[in-house]
Amino acid sequence: MEKGKYSEELNVAVRVVHMACSMCEKVQRQLLSTNPDQVKSKDDDSLVTVADWSVQATVSWMLCKAFDSQKISIVAEEDIQTLSKSESKSLLAMVVSAVNACLAEAPRFGLQGPEKTLDASQILEAISKCSSTGGRLGRHWVLDPVDGTLGFVRGDQYAVALAMIDDGEVVIGVLGCPNYPVKDDGLNKYSQQNVVMSRISSGEVGCVMYTSKGSRKAWMQPLIRSDKRFEWPNSAKLIQVSSIDDPALATLCEPVEKSNSDHSFAAGVANTVGLRKKPLRVYSMVKYAAIARGEAEIYMRFARSGYKEKIWDHAAGVLLVQEAGGMVTDAGGRPLDFSKGIYLEGLDRGIIACSGFKLHQKIIAAVYASWESSNL
Ligand SMILES: Nc1ncnc2c1ncn2[C@@H]1O[C@H](COP(=O)(O)OS(=O)(=O)O)[C@@H](OP(=O)(O)O)[C@H]1O
Numbered sequence: 103m104e105k106g107k108y109s110e111e112l113n114v115a116v117r118v119v120h121m122a123c124s125m126c127e128k129v130q131r132q133l134l135s136t137n138p139d140q141v142k143s144k145d146d147d148s149l150v151t152v153a154d155w156s157v158q159a160t161v162s163w164m165l166c167k168a169f170d171s172q173k174i175s176i177v178a179e180e181d182i183q184t185l186s187k188s189e190s191k192s193l194l195a196m197v198v199s200a201v202n203a204c205l206a207e208a209p210r211f212g213l214q215g216p217e218k219t220l221d222a223s224q225i226l227e228a229i230s231k232c233s234s235t236g237g238r239l240g241r242h243w244v245l246d247p248v249d250g251t252l253g254f255v256r257g258d259q260y261a262v263a264l265a266m267i268d269d270g271e272v273v274i275g276v277l278g279c280p281n282y283p284v285k286d287d288g289l290n291k292y293s294q295q296n297v298v299m300s301r302i303s304s305g306e307v308g309c310v311m312y313t314s315k316g317s318r319k320a321w322m323q324p325l326i327r328s329d330k331r332f333e334w335p336n337s338a339k340l341i342q343v344s345s346i347d348d349p350a351l352a353t354l355c356e357p358v359e360k361s362n363s364d365h366s367f368a369a370g371v372a373n374t375v376g377l378r379k380k381p382l383r384v385y386s387m388v389k390y391a392a393i394a395r396g397e398a399e400i401y402m403r404f405a406r407s408g409y410k411e412k413i414w415d416h417a418a419g420v421l422l423v424q425e426a427g428g429m430v431t432d433a434g435g436r437p438l439d440f441s442k443g444i445y446l447e448g449l450d451r452g453i454i455a456c457s458g459f460k461l462h463q464k465i466i467a468a469v470y471a472s473w474e475s476s477n478l
């Protein structure tokens with residue numbers, strides 16, 4: 103990694119995300135094979151698993167250890183409400199066990215874990231340490247411990263997303279994608295079906311992508327498995343957006359769940375612009391990864407009116423696409439504003455991520471043209 107203003111933070115963040123991915127794989131495998139009880143219903147009806155809390159506790163603990171734990175600000179998705187309830191005792195025990203197993207592996211990733219295993223109260227404290235609401239000034243870590251929870255519980259794509267914001271700008275983006283095929287053009291193939299566990303253990307899938315602002319470079323490392331040690335740069339490869347700028351050849355990425363984005367509006371825009379290829383429906387921020395790595399060219403997201411996009415669902419992915427050579431704005435063509443707390447306040451209609459300027463311009467123009475006649 104080149105020395106830069108944030109190189110120390112990036113170095114730690116990449117290693118911590120590798121650790122988290124390694125834990126997620128184990129939990130996902132266990133979840134799919136034996137223990138459906140690990141899936142709980144949150145108040146908002148989304149799904150949350152042992153992995154969400156365990157990743158949040160682990161990342162929080164490791165960041166506090168590496169940096170100034172008194173001053174650190176972490177914004178993350180999970181709280182301890184459900185986990186603290188008396189009926190959640192066995193769930194909490196699973197989290198405690200997963201976190202300690204993961205932290206014990208820290209030296210393998212070149213980091214220092216705790217001297218003693220953590221107890222439940224220390225783990226709850228680490229989770230609730232992430233209750234910052236971000237803001238315009240200073241540094242804020244932003245974490246989505248398991249983005250695409252639905253993909254996770256279905257044995258499909260999901261991501262561990264860690265970013266850092268400094269004075270309102272995303273300056274570090276790290277995206278761990280444990281089920282993302284390592285070889286080019288694999289996502290299309292694997293998205294046709296759930297990722298089967300044999301492929302994971304054969305090492306065909308799983309990577310961490312990372313970048314820092316202004317580097318104009320984005321990197322991808324394969325996940326470390328079994329007893330292997332993480333040695334920097336860990337076979338890092340540069341990734342880049344696709345050079346396709348002809349809409350007829352471009353691939354559109356969209357969320358799987360229709361409730362997360364208006365598919366028919368996106369389809370109308372795609373048609374206006376002249377997209378011809380079948381859209382790639384992928385869970386989680388892996389959509390941003392697909393653009394950053396050149397496997398798709400366009401990602402459109404139009405949440406239903408009233409839904410406010412959260413910064414942890416976008417920060418890491420947006421920076422990856424930008425530094426890999428792409429463009430991300432709202433549907434009015436303005437930059438996304440990560441300085442206003444946990445929401446992307448002021449977002450104009452939706453989010454448009456493209457591999458290049460030409461496609462981006464065409465999409466924005468088509469959104470304007472289609473908007474009047476839409477039912478959003
Ligand atoms: N109604 C609505 N509209 C827009 N977005 C919503 C909505 N509800 C939830 N969310 C957030 O969407 C995150 C999942 O987005 P994805 O793009 O991964 O969706 S999908 O799984 O591909 O369908 C999901 O992130 P995770 O909770 O981390 O999975 C939510 O933060």
Ligand SMILES: [Mg+2]
Pocket residue numbers: 246248249250414415
């Ligand atoms: Mg999310």
